[in-house]
Amino acid sequence: MPALTALLTAALAAGALAGTIPPRIGTTDKGTASLTQVRNPHFVRHGPLALAKAYQKYGAPLPEDLKVAVANIVQKRTTGSVVTTPQQYDVEYLTPVSIGTPAQTLNLDVDTGSSDLWVFSSETPKSEVSGQTVYTPNKSSTAEKLAGATWEITYGDGSSSSGDVYMDKVTVGGLTVSAQAVEAAKQVSDEFTSDSQNDGLLGLAFSTINTVQPTRQKTFFDNAKSALNSPIFTADLKAGKPGHYNFGYIDTGAYTGSITYTPVDNSQGFWMFTSSGYAIGSASFQSTSIEGIADTGTTLLLLPDSVVTAYYKQVSGAKYDSSQGGYVFPCSITLPNFVVGIGSTRITVPAKYINYAPIDSTGRTCFGGVQSDSGIGFAIYGDIALKAAFVVFDGGKTQLGWASK
Numbered sequence: 001m002p003a004l005t006a007l008l009t010a011a012l013a014a015g016a017l018a019g020t021i022p023p024r025i026g027t028t029d030k031g032t033a034s035l036t037q038v039r040n041p042h043f044v045r046h047g048p049l050a051l052a053k054a055y056q057k058y059g060a061p062l063p064e065d066l067k068v069a070v071a072n073i074v075q076k077r078t079t080g081s082v083v084t085t086p087q088q089y090d091v092e093y094l095t096p097v098s099i100g101t102p103a104q105t106l107n108l109d110v111d112t113g114s115s116d117l118w119v120f121s122s123e124t125p126k127s128e129v130s131g132q133t134v135y136t137p138n139k140s141s142t143a144e145k146l147a148g149a150t151w152e153i154t155y156g157d158g159s160s161s162s163g164d165v166y167m168d169k170v171t172v173g174g175l176t177v178s179a180q181a182v183e184a185a186k187q188v189s190d191e192f193t194s195d196s197q198n199d200g201l202l203g204l205a206f207s208t209i210n211t212v213q214p215t216r217q218k219t220f221f222d223n224a225k226s227a228l229n230s231p232i233f234t235a236d237l238k239a240g241k242p243g244h245y246n247f248g249y250i251d252t253g254a255y256t257g258s259i260t261y262t263p264v265d266n267s268q269g270f271w272m273f274t275s276s277g278y279a280i281g282s283a284s285f286q287s288t289s290i291e292g293i294a295d296t297g298t299t300l301l302l303l304p305d306s307v308v309t310a311y312y313k314q315v316s317g318a319k320y321d322s323s324q325g326g327y328v329f330p331c332s333i334t335l336p337n338f339v340v341g342i343g344s345t346r347i348t349v350p351a352k353y354i355n356y357a358p359i360d361s362t363g364r365t366c367f368g369g370v371q372s373d374s375g376i377g378f379a380i381y382g383d384i385a386l387k388a389a390f391v392v393f394d395g396g397k398t399q400l401g402w403a404s405k
């Protein structure tokens with residue numbers, strides 16, 4: 001099987017290069033040099049491949065089974081990595097996504113709290129478009145209308161959108177899905193119209209809550225999963241600066257300490273987990289189970305009333321302001337940190353993340369990043385919490401991994 005040999009050689013060469021001892025650089029007889037090795041974050045260990053390398057290194061023939069095992073491994077070598085950039089006050093993070101042929105690049109809000117990939121389009125009424133980049137399926141040679149398919153979604157903040165569906169090529173951070181359901185908007189609510197930088201959403205919750213009818217469609221991650229080195233994606237959001245969404249691998253340089261994994265209940269279609277409790281400032285940790293979701297599409301950290309009340313009790317001048325629909329406090333106040341319990345691990349949300357934004361141009365009164373989850377039925381660990389962590393969304397074991405950074 002010459003093709004297999006070539007494939008194997010390529011794979012082994014790639015693998016071998018990873019381990020080559022660098023040439024002696026810049027050293028003299030007298031001096032010494034120390035070269036710091038850096039782990040390759042994209043490298044995924046594969047036993048059979050390591051064994052095959054050893055056989056090849058000493059010119060031993062490859063046993064038939066090993067040949068087949070290596071051939072299978074070599075196919076799964078895809079990953080993706082894309083930069084995601086915060087808008088003002090980190091209200092949302094926008095990520096470039098290329099759709100169609102030639103590529104039409106839109107900046108989408110990657111949302112682990114929903115499961116539709118929908119975009120402003122040439123079918124969105126001009127009166128509802130205010131600066132967004134639109135997807136024009138008629139200009140894409142790879143677009144194919146999904147006959148009879150429609151979609152409609154309403155979000156927790158009251159915003160909504162709806163339209164029809166095209167299958168087209170979608171690439172995120174170098175990772176391509178050749179046939180992704182791209183939901184073209186024929187209507188968007190005012191909240192989306194007024195968000196001029198946001199060209200649509202890319203949902204990464206579970207495909208069970210995709211809204212396309214009559215046949216539900218898969219998310220970008222679900223479509224890509226089988227080709228990835230590992231069936232996972234990670235969120236590394238940052239305060240006031242760009243972060244990354246990675247697909248198929250864990251960048252071990254992106255976090256400190258170890259990753260603590262916790263089970264996910266995806267029965268409602270969300271990345272739902274049970275936090276082990278919380279702490280406010282330097283007070284003792286309160287061990288109490290709090291069910292919530294990891295939601296990159298929600299800005300704030302929405303928690304049970306009892307926790308929110310306890311938090312703002314520690315903030316002098318804080319009060320619930322019904323005209324703002326949430327807790328506010330003097331912008332100059334010193335806030336306590338908020339600690340999220342994940343098993344025995346503690347993720348500290350710095351106080352500065354919880355001083356979310358001024359309520360008006362005077363800058364005297366500020367809106368809290370911690371607010372109530374009442375009426376939702378579960379907590380929402382939105383960007384305020386997520387930007388304090390490196391989060392692994394594991395679609396293989398249906399679990400969430402959390403690490404500090």
Ligand SMILES: O=C(c1ccc(-c2ccco2)nc1O)N(Cc1ccccn1)C1CC1
Binds near residue numbers: 115210270376
């Ligand atoms: O906005 C949503 C949300 C996302 C997706 C869907 C949906 C309906 C059908 C498919 O998906 N429905 C939502 O409502 N939040 C966050 C939220 C809820 C309430 C207040 C603020 N934030 C869902 C993740 C919890």
